[in-house]
Amino acid sequence: MPAASTTFRALALSVIASLSVTGCQALDDAGQAVGRSDLVNDFAARLDRALELTYSAEYQLPGGRTATIAQAQDPARSAYTWPGGKLxxxxxxxxxxxxxxxxxxxxxxxxxxxxxxxSVELFTEAKRRGLVTPPVVVGLLTEAALDPQAVIKETDTTLAGHHAACVEVKRSAGDFTACMTTEGVLGSFTGKVDGTPMELALDRYTDTVDGASFELPAGAGVVDRRTADS
Structure with missing residues (x-):
């Protein structure tokens, strides 16, 4: 998905702008605001770098279910699979x-x-079925950065053999923890999204992708609406 980085940068910059307009806030609050905006920028930058990678990641969902995210370049293409669906x-x-x-x-x-x-709407079904995508995580971090009552802490862990940086957020709207690997790939998520508890954890990661990942399911019926959309 090329140029998603522009959107992520815009999100992060909007956080900085929103936090800097309250010039009368206490010095401690200002320092806390800067820390939060820096954190959003850091995670946005990691996601930005990941968009330029070729990789395949498999995630464990509750109940033994799985989901995957695959990306490839030249040409840029991506695939998301979850229980009952694929994009x-x-x-x-x-x-x-x-x-x-x-x-x-x-x-x-x-x-x-x-x-x-x-469009973000395309990921609605994936989110409903348990696959938390990077844009969802960025949105939650943005909300947390704008919440003066939120407590944000960074930690480290290892996921599927890869070092990962994590952000733990405690807030009235719902606590969550999100981790990303050094490469910038979403490593894990635990928390509520739109009031629904969600959890996923990286199980396998590879920097190669099978071309079949981007093909339609075998034997699938096809409804072509491309002409109608143009």
């Missing part, structure tokens, strides 16, 4: 697939414009 984004189409029925059905939508990311 692929290529230069040809954005494919939204339902795989939880006897026969998978995929709806083809117009691909994102060059240097643009897919």
């Amino acid at each position: 692929t984004v290529t230069a040809d189409a954005t494919a939204r697939c339902e795989t939880g029925t006897a026969k998978a059905v995929c709806t083809l939508l117009a691909p994102p414009p060059p240097n643009a990311r897919p």
Whole structure:
């Protein structure tokens, strides 16, 4: 998903701008605000770098379920799978697939414009099924940075053999912990998203991707709406 970094940078910069307009706040509060904006910028930068990687990550979800995120470059393409669904984004189409029925059905939508990311709405079903995507994590961090009552702490851990930096957030809207590997790949998440408890943890990571990751499920029915979207 090229140029998602622009969106992440805009998010981080909007946090800094919002926090700096309250010039009458106490010095301690100002220091806390700067710390939070720096943290959002740091995680946004990690996600930014990850968008330029080729990798495949498999995650464990509660109940023994799994989800995956795969990316490749030249050309840029990505794929997300979760229990009952799959989303692929290529230069040809954005494919939204339902795989939880006897026969998978995929709806083809117009691909994102060059240097643009897919609309956030495309990830709604993934989030509902338990796959927390990096943009969701950035959104939660942004909200936490703007919450003067939130307590934010950084920690370190190891996930699937990879060092990861974590952010623990305690706030009235719901606590959460998010970790990212040194490469910038989402490593784990535990907490509430839109009031729903969610949890995932990196189980396997590789810097290579099978081209089949970006293909539609075998035997899937196809509804082509690309012309209607153009």
